[in-house]
Amino acid sequence: MSKLTTGSFSIEDLKDVQITINNIVGAAKEAAEAEELGPMGPSPFPGLATYRDDWNLKLLDRYEPVITPMCDQCCYCTYGPCDLSNNKRGACGIDMAGHNGREFFLRVITGTACHAAHGRHLLDHLLETFGEDVPLDLGQSDVLTPNITITTGQSPKTLGEIKPAMEHAEEQLTQLLATIHAGQESAEIDYDSKALFSGSLDHVGMEISDIVQIAALDFPKADPEAPLIEMGIGTIDKEKPFLCVIGHNVAGVTYMMDYMEENELTDKVELGGLCCTAIDLTRYKEADRRPPYTKVVGSMSKELKIIRSGMPDVIVVDEQCVRGDIVPEAQKLNIPVIASNAKIMYGLPNRDNQDVDATIEELKSGAIPGCVILDYEKLGEISVRLAQEMHPIREAAGVREIPSDEQMKEWVDKCADCGACYLACPIELDIPEAMKFAKEGDYSYLEELHDACIGCRRCEQVCKKEIPILSVIEKASQKIIAEEKGWMRAGRGQVSDAEIRSEGLNLVMGTTPGIIAIIGCPNYSDCAKGVYYIAEEFLKRNYIVVGTGCGSMDMGMYKDENGETLYERFPGGFVSGGLVNIGSCVSNAHITGAAQKVAGIFGGRTMEGNLAEIADYVLNRVGACGLAWGAFSQKASSIGTGCNIYGIPAVLGAHSSKYRRALIAKDYDESKWKVYDARNGEEMPIPPAPEFLLTTAETWQEATPMMAKACIRPSDNNLGRSIKLTHWMELHDKYIGGLPEDWWKFIRSEADIPLAKRAALMKKLEEEQGWEIDWKRKKIISGPKIKFDVSAQPTNLKRLCKEA
């Protein structure tokens, strides 16, 4: 009997009918497995233990989990709360380290679930709308789905063929979530191994989310010339009705855009948004680079700010990075809120089954503050029409304007200088000081807070005088907000195979010193401009800078002395000195994808079901480092952990220490800095590089040289090593001051030493390290612990060695 895998059946007469359904779950996987497959690595369709011994524990042996608890207690079950301080064990048997491993792991699987669930939603919606056979046309690539292929061993070519990978991620997520229960999995190291596995699945979920939308919604396809998009609060035309969308799931927005186009409203209604839906709406039907009309307002930190500005006439939210207080905040300014995704319903009434006109009337009259509409056809029409109708009503009511000068003075004068807001502010902004000057009429100190303020409202929660501090800051900053205008390249999608082929050699040889990936959220600990400074520094030094999500937006918000943004100054291709906006947060999968493709296409490693070998190649040979300078959501922890399992280190901002764990190697422990030479299985010493997989930096000035250093890899050739050292040492001198203490550890021969200072540095090696130098031949005779052998094949996997 053939198995039922797809399709439908109906039974008219239910009497005497027996229905037996077997094997539907997993049927898609089986059908795909039955197909002819090429060479296969050892780990297709991995489970909880698959990567553990072969790869994860090897990584975690060098990159040790650094546990920094947020709290001394565990409150997970009714045995507790238990005091775990000093690494004590709780009533269930778990200790502090294990519990914090679990806490971090919980963040990672939450993030993974967000992307996987988003992928599932998009996949189902697009399958229903366009069918199974939509080809995965993603640009000029043979390797279309590196993360899926490495994980499942399969290479889907159509929307329908993605289903097994989707099912696999979902199945494993359930297994992973179950391990949170009580104290059962108590070993911290195993939670970290599971977190790494979850991270790899996260990149599968993200890859699915992005490739299905690229393929079905006609997004730019690996396009270095993807159009430039207007960005910033200052670009919104206040004269027009403004429909503001917030979240991560573009599905509903496409219906708004279609409605606007069909009704010739594209120049009559402003459509713009925040977070990733905003990025993705600028990608919709952009494969032919038509002039964009939608706008990006900005990152997550602008959510409350834009609402408080009173500008939006309607707000539509979908999922993920959406604040929980949007309805009460919007209500104060007569802004109806439409929830368009079952993941966020805000307690609002569902109006899917009501006539469109009636719903518009209900919302317009203020009878309800908002509603749920999951029917996209209706959503498209209602949201656009409602924005047009609300605009004059709200203008007449005077709620489209920010507070008056008198109101502002009243608020400022109320401040009692108690300092409670300073204590509560996560950025530790000196609000009381700014208030003091404001009382004297000088608003410039308040204005200065605007760029660093993440718009979280914690200050307002604690102010006993009930001053709406965020509004005060924003009112004081009206002038700079009006000028907040930038440019961003619409997310271009994957890095093509052709780009990998032409840059792969440079990257592996080190002549392109590295890939710097600037991703993630805006919970910056210093200023939003930090990401701009970092990106500019690396672009000028010919690194490839790739970006996604809010990081991509913030990089485009600042201008140089000629009034140009980074996106205008640097090319959009995956080339030396290119600034590549990959896309929204789910496009992060294409960043790991690019590194994986270097290993697969360039290094010739089998990709199918072969995570450990691909990751091993990246760790030893591909100079890449991620930066999540404002990492905020749980998704940031899963994205970063996915990079880590693939051997890509990431630097996070100071707030991310609250994730409770880092992965840092002991740079002083020589036993950790050895690999095998695959030619003969012999151990070879390597320099301490990269010295962490996940850690935090205090300021952007510190992060910059850290990332340059993290691009150094064991297999650099002489030229590459000397170029990478040049950048790291220059950046260290510029931002930290002087020579780094450990630069000499990276020198294998005189050819590794930065050219411009070779003689002076050799002198130092002689004097400070006691190395022998032949000054006539300008050669190092003895000293270095590590040798350079151009044909050595560094690997962490004994099984890859010839003699093994």
Added chain:
Amino acid sequence: MVDTTKNTKLFTSYGVTTSKAINPDMAAKMIKKAKRPLLVVGSGILKPELLDRAVKIAQKANLPIAATGHSHVGFLDKDVDAKYINVHQLGFYLTDPNWPGIDGNGNYDMVIVLEFKKYYINQVLSGTKNFSNLKAISIGRDYIQNATMSFGNISREDHYVALDELIENL
């Protein structure tokens, strides 16, 4: 004398153990008693008023400085023994008895921390608090729960006075 023990409200990490609030004279006494102390400063130190005081503390108590973040630039032309290290990395190494220290002479028994974002240093010290015997004394203007001892939450002006009193007592 300024009372630095009063306001110990927490806004960062939370839990059952909290650091003991201390006055500057007491802090000075503890620092003098330590066998192998290390002054750990964050990038907040780069304001001239604070930088001068940090230099004086290091000089008077003969403390090596772990200059974290980009604070090292401030010490380049000063007569102190300052070395750069990332503070998250430092926090981890402090929990390893085999760490040779920033000078190669072994791990430390006390760190004195100054001028960090409070949530950041609190996180770093939550590691040393739970996984080592290290004593940590915070002499910044915020109450640091995960230190062993800490000034309370004080105003900037009081903080300067407190640091001066500490220097006096060293």
